[in-house]
Amino acid sequence: MADDQLIIGHRNSEWNGLGPILEEDIAFCSMAQDKIGQSLAFYSILHEMGESDPDTVAFTRNSPQFHNCQLVELPIGEYDFSLVRHFLFDTAEYLRFNALAKSKFEPIADVSAKIKGEIQYHIMHANTWIKQLGTATDESIERMQKAINVAFPYALGIFEESKYEGDLIDDKIFIGEHLLREQWIHEIDKVIASTDLVLPDLAAEEAHLGGRYGEHTEHLQPLLTEMSEVFTVDPSAEW
């Protein structure tokens, strides 16, 4: 979860100065800031459990050591793609943190209860644009549909199970990826159904898996290299 937040946060921040309109520039930057703050909250929990400090964990690993899903590492592409990824990913996040707010593992429950309120704003933003561009002109509908078709198999990879899935469910730490995926399909379907867009056929789609186990696309390492540039030059630098 922390890696997902960190990587999507950095991708979102790439719209800084490039957003199609000022408000959208601010929106993506604000969401980027939220996500990176949220990743810090999770890395801090790990730190309290004995892991290295958050900066070391964030800046000194290479691609095979990251556990984010592949969806978040893909380049920002055109604005249609970034909006669609934002919609698919944030809906899943909201549901995940909503479930984790009731986790038996208290530190996770406390952080999740906090950040689901923040993500509410992200979903509100995503839904507004999906509804707007999913019903506007032939071109907007076609571009959004194309972006959905590209992003969807990667989005299914959000729900890749970890080795500890059974234990997490048994110990009531997490409801499990399967249940979460069902809630997600239900939620995104509600929004998509109010537009001229269609969801790809679930039976025919194959999820892009591997991200949770360190298998990534060629896009992640260049992002990590860029992200850690200052840290690599001078690990004691403050900015």
Next chain:
Amino acid sequence: MVITKNDIFSWLEEVKDPEIPVLSLVDLGVIRKVELDDSKVIVTMTPTFSGCPAIDMMKDDIIDTLKKYGIDDCKVNVTFKDHWNSDMISEKGRKAIKKFGIAPPPQNELVIDLDILENVNCPHCDSDNTEMKTPFGPTLCRSIHYCHGCRQGFEQFKPLQ
């Protein structure tokens, strides 16, 4: 002189939100706990937004302010327990925010949707004939609005659950 928790709270009134310098951290509702142990003070606070970059500045300001009152051993912890929501801003704090030119968040709103972000009361002219331009703003805790009454843009301190 024996220092009490009330003393600490009244001194913390001097510590302001770096982004809204008329609003104290006490009125903002982010101070969770003050613990006193001999001459050692532990202040526990919670962030408004988890990505708020002002947290470190607030921690330093708390330490500096208490030092002024002779407390040399002060620690500030950040917690997510009993997390902040916008209803925790005090009545005094809401007035200060409005006077500063920012609309205070609507109160007792459990469901945050587009409707409650529209028609925010304008902090300049009190008109409700306003519209939201974007739920994101110059800081994580603000949204941007426009007032058709006085034809001015304004910001709102966002409601957060």
